[in-house]
Amino acid sequence: MSTAGTGQAAATTQVPMLDLQAQYRPIRDAVLEVVTRVCDSQRFIMGPEVEGLERDLAAYLGVAHAIGVSSGTDALLLAMMALDIGPGDEVVTSTYSFFATAGCVARLGAKPVFVDIDPITYNIDPAAAAAAVTPRTRAIIPVHLYGQSADLDPLLDIERRAGVPIIEDAAQAVGATYKGRMVGGFGRAGCFSFFPSKNLGAFGDGGLVTTNDDALAASMRRLRQHGADRQYYHDAIGGNFRLDALQAAVLRVKLPHLAGWTEGRRRNAARYAELFAEFGLLGRVTPPAAVPDRCHIYNQFVVRLPGRDAVKAHLESRKVGCAIYYPVPFHEQACFASLGYRAGQFPHAEQAARETLALPIYGELTAEQQRYVVSVIADALDRTA
Numbered sequence: 001m002s003t004a005g006t007g008q009a010a011a012t013t014q015v016p017m018l019d020l021q022a023q024y025r026p027i028r029d030a031v032l033e034v035v036t037r038v039c040d041s042q043r044f045i046m047g048p049e050v051e052g053l054e055r056d057l058a059a060y061l062g063v064a065h066a067i068g069v070s071s072g073t074d075a076l077l078l079a080m081m082a083l084d085i086g087p088g089d090e091v092v093t094s095t096y097s098f099f100a101t102a103g104c105v106a107r108l109g110a111k112p113v114f115v116d117i118d119p120i121t122y123n124i125d126p127a128a129a130a131a132a133v134t135p136r137t138r139a140i141i142p143v144h145l146y147g148q149s150a151d152l153d154p155l156l157d158i159e160r161r162a163g164v165p166i167i168e169d170a171a172q173a174v175g176a177t178y179k180g181r182m183v184g185g186f187g188r189a190g191c192f193s194f195f196p197s198k199n200l201g202a203f204g205d206g207g208l209v210t211t212n213d214d215a216l217a218a219s220m221r222r223l224r225q226h227g228a229d230r231q232y233y234h235d236a237i238g239g240n241f242r243l244d245a246l247q248a249a250v251l252r253v254k255l256p257h258l259a260g261w262t263e264g265r266r267r268n269a270a271r272y273a274e275l276f277a278e279f280g281l282l283g284r285v286t287p288p289a290a291v292p293d294r295c296h297i298y299n300q301f302v303v304r305l306p307g308r309d310a311v312k313a314h315l316e317s318r319k320v321g322c323a324i325y326y327p328v329p330f331h332e333q334a335c336f337a338s339l340g341y342r343a344g345q346f347p348h349a350e351q352a353a354r355e356t357l358a359l360p361i362y363g364e365l366t367a368e369q370q371r372y373v374v375s376v377i378a379d380a381l382d383r384t385a
Contacts, residue, residue: 020197062182074224087110092133101141133158142166146358168184286304300361305357
């Protein structure tokens with residue numbers, strides 16, 4: 001389709017990658033009320049706000065235990081510490097994710113073992129994960145990347161057959177489902193992030209670990225407070241992974257809105273698909289795959305397209321926010337060079353790193369803004385055709 005004239009609003013139109021102000025304005029009074037409540041209480045570490053959030057999230061996610069922690073990174077670290085993962089152990093995970101997934105493994109002295117991704121969903125390839133399991137494997141970490149669940153049944157089968165725990169990295173996937181159930185409750189532990197850009201975002205860092213294992217939950221609660229069940233008596237060496245009361249209070253205000261915000265993102269994802277067809281871009285732009293047995297929450301809306309870098313530059317020149325997640329897979333990162341991986345070893349991840357681009361998808365995004373985004377993409381592709 002010709003796109004002549006579609007960029008005429010470029011000088012005045014701006015579509016941010018994420019507009020947190022638009023989400024904040026309708027809930028501002030409620031947020032400020034709870035912030036004032038916490039300030040007046042002068043109870044800032046743990047306490048009733050955190051306990052209330054943990055109850056709310058356990059009920060929402062359908063798990064026995066929800067444990068508030070200081071960040072999504074610390075959620076991963078805590079889950080592995082509770083499983084006693086350390087030097088000499090191996091942890092299998094995708095080579096294509098946010099750095100914390102692999103970084104936490106290495107931080108504990110264990111060896112991250114990387115495998116390729118499914119080129120359709122960008123999630124871990126279950127067959128590759130199964131092939132990577134050795135007698136030294138102590139966990140598999142599937143990442144529910146961009147807000148869509150990994151294919152969990154084959155991985156849970158490995159857990160049953162080989163006794164290798166599954167730790168779900170659900171940092172981008174609060175509210176995503178797999179076969180009708182919320183992610184985070186399938187493996188031995190689930191790890192969530194409340195970084196401000198997430199679908200459920202705090203006003204700073206925050207995270208959550210979930211589990212249905214009572215003993216593991218008790219261990220994680222102990223380890224998040226320096227390994228102590230009571231002050232100054234330490235049964236283990238843990239860390240300071242506690243969630244602030246202010247963050248918990250804000251998240252409790254936001255949680256009842258999460259389903260509506262998620263539906264806004266899903267609605268906008270569907271509208272993008274319609275606009276790609278209207279502008280004749282299907283076949284040139286590959287939108288995220290919608291897998292029938294999974295509910296995608298679109299923490300990111302990631303498309304694959306030719307000439308990605310040129311399209312990104314054109315979008316930015318027309319004041320459209322966009323981002324690359326993730327330009328360098330783990331096996332090509334300098335800090336993991338000693339593991340001996342080579343370029344070309346995981347072709348699907350490397351192709352995704354070269355060709356994918358995230359577009360604005362937040363629930364408050366308007367139809368007019370989305371039409372402008374797609375028109376600029378069409379213009380960019382026409383220029384390079």
